[in-house]
Amino acid sequence: MSKKLLIRDLTLRDGQQSLFATRLRQEQIDRVLPFYKSANFYAMEVWGGAVPDSVMRYLNENPWTRLQTIKKAVGDVSKLTALSRGRNLFGYTPYTDEIIDGFSRNAIQSGLGIMRIFDALNDINNVKSTIKYVKQHGGIADCAVCYTIDPEPEKKEEPVVEEPKKGFLGKLFGKKAQAPAAAAEPAYKPVFTDAYFLNKAKDLEKLGADMITIKDMSGLIPPMRVAKLISEFKKTLQIPVDFHTHCTPGYGLAAVLAAIMNGVDIVDTNIWNFAGGPAAPAIELIYIFCQKLGIELDVNMEAVAKINKELYNIRKELADIDAGKQFPKAFNPLTDKLPAEVDALFNKAIAECKAGNEDALLAACHQIEAYFNFPKPNKLVQTAQVPGGMYTNMVAQLKALKSEDILEDAMKLIPQVRMDAGLPPLVTPTSQIVGAQAVNCAMDVKNGKPMYTNVSNQFKSLVKGEYGETPIPVNPDFREKICGHRDERPFDTSTYKMQPNPTLDEFGGVKLAENEEEVLLLELFPMVAKGYLTGVKKAAWEAKKASEPQAAATTEAPKASAAKKIVGETIVTPLPGRLLNYLVAPGDKVKMGQPVAIVEAMKMENTITSTAEGYVNNLVASVGENLAGEAVIMDVVAEPVAKASQEKPKAATKVAVGPTTGVTVPMPGKILDIQVNPGDKVQPGQVILVLEAMKMENSITAEVGGTVNEIFVEVGETVAADTKVLDLVDA
Structure with a gap:
């Protein structure tokens, strides 16, 4: 075989995140690790993304321990991979170099081999520090170019004019014609061209990237576009090229085949029972294609089959949170013979890909997936041209607002909101920011208010420039409307404040975060890590008390x-x-x-x-x-x-008697901050509290002026939509 293809297995990170909301427990992962040691994948993505947050939030597990445990089990057979968002690492806050350095060092010391680094805006400046520190500490810098698409221009009906009429019959039957094209508005000039992506990749290579990934988080890249991009990348770059996609809208399998046939070095796959639908394609299907193409796949497929057998049992255990609830047909490419008609579909897909017949290629791949009972293409996501996660988040937000009826209106507003914000790529987190703001704007219109009456703090930060440089400049007039100033104001990391690290007197006087790993968790996930670490210290304190000699225990018993x-x-x-x-x-x-x-x-x-x-x-x-x-x-x-x-007490004293005006929250969420007290005078439009809803921070403002009379909620309280949070006495 003349060519060798490397495989990055996504099963234990992206696979479980796509299908099971990142709920794999350590004991479930431990059951497949012995087989992974024999599988010989080039790389295994096991960390980053939503894993560190979820294992603390839902599983009460230590993220660092997960990485260290997998490394101990697998050794150096496969390089362990994590996903991070450049300067933002795992969240929405741009971090200092000190934190990026500490995070990179601890991750690599814990067993990480490759850090996949991306920025949601494809802003090269946002990934410089992570590349530097990952390489400095001995890791491989895998730099991703985030694939996204241009918004479809709004279709407008051409005005109709009548042609000049000649003679009597002409006056009776004169035909209509289109208005002169010269009168039309200037056409939208695409931003996300092949040259755009190639130039980003070249810039990353100059910064020291060890490999480049075309990262299609939404699965929206058609196979012939992949073929062209991979071909150009391979001609231009001197470093390996990886391709990452998902199957949600139906392009995934065909796109990976196109990448392979055009010389890609590495592709990302999942193992059979964790593949397809919102996840990446199955390695078993890629194995069949490679066998037919004469491409060497240096993976132990017998070990993969053993992993897959256990994944079947694990998926049954996760049935209640299974996004697809659809198992593929049992299949092992080493032992199961394909029916002749299905085998022919693989040959047809290869032939159509070689010929550049995209529709026929997609049809063949869809028939292959249908035979094996993988999920059908999600036509809604394909038509809407937005990531599946962004779409489902918008649906959930509207459901919480009891306004599912305006989903279509919110979807139609996405292109405008995106253009207003500087055309950010629709990848996490900017896809969620844009989607949530489109919902806010649709709600504004529904309630008879101007668009952008309600704006999340994250959207303000995006428009302000705190996330980085957007693909096109934000209109200064719009920035002034949203942020109160016309000039771009990038985030200044010198103003960053470390999270409080209190001493827990009730648990023996220990610090909430006692070492660098715990401090990093507190910085990256303030709210989640605080609860998790408090529970850890409490459990350790109680275990220590329980293990003390009986006499000491008796002495302490009354306390x-x-x-x-x-x-x-x-x-x-x-x-x-x-x-x-x-x-x-x-x-x-x-x-x-x-x-x-x-x-x-x-x-x-x-x-x-x-x-x-x-x-x-x-x-x-x-x-x-x-x-x-x-x-x-x-x-x-x-x-x-x-x-x-140190906690701020709730001031609940009424300051006046008389007519009051209630202030309510427009959506359900959690009170993050209350910025006024009883007796404070507020102006119309002044921020009175911050509400977290759908992972977005929303500033709630006073519609009228007055004096704060009484506050009915507290920081940390979860409230329903339309909850009255305070009332104002007329000024």
């Missing part, structure tokens, strides 16, 4: 008993399960029916609501603890419980 004394009305979990997270803290005021904790039971996340009104006294159970049915998780008392001194 421990007092600390855990239940004096109020108890809140219990109705089902046996595992406590994933608390949503409140001691001293918080809770209302009847307010969510207070999340318990995983019957493989589902269950929100536990308060059955009492008052103040949280004690959190009785530990995060991660397995609970029996009717187990007490907290108690609620009538009188306030003293909070830590």
Whole structure:
């Protein structure tokens, strides 16, 4: 065989994130690692993306431990890969070089071999530091060019004029003609051309990239476009080229075949039972194509079959959160013979790809996928030309707002919102920012208000320039409308403030983050890591107390008993399960029916609501603890419980009597910050609080001026849409 193709397996990161919301537990991963050691993949993507957040948020596991455990099991057989967003790493905040350096060093020391680095805006300046530090600490810098498409120009009907009429019959039957083309508006000039992507790749190579990935996160790249791009990249670049895509709209399998036939060095795949649909194509199908093309695939397919057998069992365990709920037909390319008509489809796909017949190529690949029962192409995503994740997020946002009827209106606004914001590529996180803002604008119109009445803080940051340089400049007039200033203002990392790292006196006086790994978690995931690390310290403290000699335990017993004394009305979990997270803290005021904790039971996340009104006294159970049915998780008392001194107390005193105007939130979410107090005078349009909804921070403003009379919510409280958060007395 003349050519060798390398495979990056995505199963344990992108595969599980695409299909199962990143819920694979360590014990499930441990079951397949012995087989992975024999599989001989070039690389395994196991970390980054949503993994570090999700393993803390939902599984109560340590992200660093996951990476270290996989490295220990696999050794140097495959290079472990992670995904990061350049200067933003895993979130929305641009981080300092110090944090990027520390993160890169710890990741590589924990076993990472390749860091796939991308920027949502394809802004080269945003990836410079990560490339530098990854290479400095011995890692491979895999730099991604994010594929996206230009918005489709709005179709306008051409005005019709009458041709000059000649004679009597001409006056009766004169034909109509199109208006002169000269009167039309200037045509939109495409931005995301082949030259655009190639120039970005060349810039990354100059910065020190060790390989380049064409990263099509949405699966929207047609196979013939892939063929052309790969061919140009291979002619121009001196470093390996990888291709990454998804199958959602139906291009994935054909696109990977086109990449292979045009000389790509590496392709990204998933293993059979975690492949297709929103995920990447199956390696088993790629193996068949490579056999027919005479391309060597240096992967142990017997080991892959063993992994796949266990993945089948794991997928059944994850049934409740399975995005596809559709298993492919059982198949092993080493032992199962293809029917003649299916084998012919593989040959046809190769022939049509070679001939450049895109429609016929796609038809053959769709028939192959249909035979094996992979999900059908999502025509809605294909037609809308937006990523599947962006679309589903918009649907969820509108459902929360009880406004599903304006989905079509919101979808139609995406091109305008995107153009207004500087035409950002539709990749995470900018796709979510644009999608959420399109929903906000559609809601504004529905409520009879001007577009951009409600604007998320992330959208403001995008327009301001804090995320980096957009593909086209933002109109200064629009920036002034959204941000209050006309000039671009990039994020200044010198103003970055580290997250608070308090001493936990209640758990023996330890720091919340005790080492560099924990400090990095706190910086990258402030809210999630705080809850996770608090649970870790609490568990360690309780284990230490339990292991002390009996005499010491007896001495301490009264103190421990007092600390855990239940004096109020108890809140219990109705089902046996595992406590994933608390949503409140001691001293918080809770209302009847307010969510207070999340318990995983019957493989589902269950929100536990308060059955009492008052103040949280004690959190009785530990995060991660397995609970029996009717187990007490907290108690609620009538009188306030003293909070830590650094917490801002709720000022609930009424300052005046008279007519008041209520201020409500337009969507459900969590109160992140309250920026006013009773007695404060506010102006129309002034920000009064910040609400987190659908992972976006939304500034809630006062529509009228007045004096704050009473505040009805607290920081950290989860509220429903139209909840009254405060009232104002007329100024």
